[in-house]
Amino acid sequence: MQNTDASISMWSVWRKLPALRMQPVRRILLKQLYFTANEAYLLVALIGFALGAIIVVLLHVEYGQSRDTALRLLGSLTFAEFAPLLAGLVMIARSSSAVASELANMRMHGEFRSLRLMDIDIAAYLLLPRVAGMALACVLLSCCMALAALTGGLIVAAGSNISYQLITLERVLSWSAVLLLPAKALSFGLAAAVLACRAGLSVAPLPTEVPRATSMAVMHGMGALFVLDLLWAIIG
Amino acid sequence: MSAETPPLFWLQVAAHESVEQHIDRLAAHWRKQSGGYVSVQEGRAVLISNLRIWENLALPAWYHLGQDPAQLEPHLLRMLEPLGWDDERIQNFVASLPQALSAADRRLAQLMRGLLANPLLLMADADWWRQVSQKCELAQLLNACAPKLPILVVAHHEVPAGFRAYADEQEFAAALSADSLQGMKK
Structure with a gap:
């Protein structure tokens, strides 16, 4: 059986961007943001807080760096590197598999055909809000993780003097690291979302293929994340 | 069906397996030809x-016509009147996910x-028409809400009495224009 859904190109999804003006499409986008960002922010914040504290303990206590140096390193490491990477990994583990299995199941149960019979565009109604939602969620989760890591690091490093550290935050954070965070996170989120949709669309509409779609979404998403991170490191 | 039957058409296709393909092609043709739904x-x-049932019900009108689902609520309640459901039954129906409904309720939601x-x-396909031919809620809903709406059944069975038969989809598409369907509906 020919899989016509696999031929939906991701370029055609972006050409449907004006469809976000439609209320039912925006509703799917908000649902995607809710499930991807809102339901994961506590876990991401916890990971970020622990990460920030661990980095400062290692740099300050284990390797004998000064408190200011430890915090400066924490700022550049988390904002430019760890936060988008780890938030992207958490998102792939939680949401890429969910998106891929949802799309594969919808195809298997004939819901794609049902939407087409109602003249509803698959790219505009199903794919665009999922891709846009996951990309935005990745940016939000990365920001959440970076801020939580900074908080964790500041608390461990400064203890009760945290108010002083907050005033001198500009010494800890560089503008380039702060601006790099959303750009990287957006690229990671887009890649993960596109690959998750592709995985859901590419498998045969059979019950045995749904787990293959979820596994493919996670594996391809993680691979793409590290390749993209390497590219960012090379061009940066 | 009631005494006031709608215009009925029957497209007989060679194989049961090709019914879906014929339906897909005809639906695409009618959308392109007339812009009509x-x-x-x-x-x-x-x-x-x-999507919950109320979102499913509102989806085509919401997507194509931009109608707020809340605007459709009075229309939906009027539709359900002939079925004589109480408030609790209606609430359970519209708030459910499709998987929680029986096959008969899913067909009602589809209609x-x-x-x-x-x-x-x-x-429609022959299976759906068989359901409508029985005295069930589906037939009640159809008779009450759209007694004159033209119906085309695509099936590989012999043409039953009361239907105008067509041998292929081009013949049907050529015989009926959007205007003539609009006239029948009135």
Whole structure:
């Protein structure tokens, strides 16, 4: 059986961007943001807080760096590197598999055909809000993780003097690291979302293929994340 | 069916396996030719699994006409009147996910979804028509809400009495224009 859904190109999804003006499409986008960002922010914040504290303990206590140096390193490491990477990994583990299995199941149960019979565009109604939602969620989760890591690091490093550290935050954070965070996170989120949709669309509409779609979404998403991170490191 | 029967058409196809393809092609043809909405009704009603029934019902009108689902509520309640459901039954029905409904209720939701979008034609398979031919809620709903809506059944069975028969989809498409369907509906 020919899989016509696999031929939906991701370029055609972006050409449907004006469809976000439609209320039912925006509703799917908000649902995607809710499930991807809102339901994961506590876990991401916890990971970020622990990460920030661990980095400062290692740099300050284990390797004998000064408190200011430890915090400066924490700022550049988390904002430019760890936060988008780890938030992207958490998102792939939680949401890429969910998106891929949802799309594969919808195809298997004939819901794609049902939407087409109602003249509803698959790219505009199903794919665009999922891709846009996951990309935005990745940016939000990365920001959440970076801020939580900074908080964790500041608390461990400064203890009760945290108010002083907050005033001198500009010494800890560089503008380039702060601006790099959303750009990287957006690229990671887009890649993960596109690959998750592709995985859901590419498998045969059979019950045995749904787990293959979820596994493919996670594996391809993680691979793409590290390749993209390497590219960012090379061009940066 | 009631004494006031709608215009009935029957397209006989060679193989049962090709019914879906014929329905897909005809639906695409009618959309392109007339811009008019054709509602497809099948025995195995497919609803969107991650939307509640009220979202499923509102989806075509919401997507194509930009109608707020809240605006459709009075229309929906009027539709349900002939079924004599109480408030609790209605609430349970509209708030459910499709998987929680029986096959008969899913077919009712499929028909309501189609009728809310004000179609020119109902296109159905033989399985759906068999259900309508029995004295069930589906037939009650159809008779009460769209007694004159033209129905085309695509099936590989022999043509039953009361239907105008067509041998192929081009013949049907050429015989009926959007205007003539609109006239029949009135």
